Amino acid sequence: MKKTLIAAGSSLGLLALSASKVFGATFEFTGEAPFTNLGSLLGNLLVLLFAFSAMLSFVFIVIGGIQWITAGGDKIAAQSARDRITAAVVGLIIVVSAFAITLIITTLLGVNLFEGTITFPEADNPIFGPSGGASP
Numbered sequence: 001m002k003k004t005l006i007a008a009g010s011s012l013g014l015l016a017l018s019a020s021k022v023f024g025a026t027f028e029f030t031g032e033a034p035f036t037n038l039g040s041l042l043g044n045l046l047v048l049l050f051a052f053s054a055m056l057s058f059v060f061i062v063i064g065g066i067q068w069i070t071a072g073g074d075k076i077a078a079q080s081a082r083d084r085i086t087a088a089v090v091g092l093i094i095v096v097s098a099f100a101i102t103l104i105i106t107t108l109l110g111v112n113l114f115e116g117t118i119t120f121p122e123a124d125n126p127i128f129g130p131s132g133g134a135s136p
Contacts, residue, residue, distance in 0.1 A: 046102070053095040060088035 068081035105111065 050095060050099050054092065057088045057092035057095060060091070061085055064088060 064081045064084035067084060068078055071077035071081055
């Protein structure tokens with residue numbers, strides 16, 4: 001325990017000594033941003049993340065299937081393949097659930113995460129009641 005504290009303290013001390021004025025410098029952006037709508041950019045990244053996760057789950061299911069086929073009667077290899085397929089299916093269920101929750105939030109709250117826009121709720125929305133909500 002004493003050695004761990006000494007190592008942590010000396011590491012923090014060396015880190016403090018190595019800090020320079022560069023870390024406190026400000027960054028001034030003078031050019032134009034490659035995108036004009038941050039919400040649109042984040043929405044596109046969210047869609048790409050969901051698609052990449054789903055494809056990765058599918059790849060792991062295929063790898064687990066190939067591993068199971070090539071197990072050749074080895075119980076340990078077959079169990080490893082089943083575990084890989086199970087984990088990939090659970091991951092796919094989590095990704096699909098996250099996508100469904102995102103769509104529910106988008107529909108109920110009027111925040112369109114996939115387009116980067118916010119629409120104010122209508123007066124007949126059951127969440128906000130008969131008063132509607134603030135309108136622009």
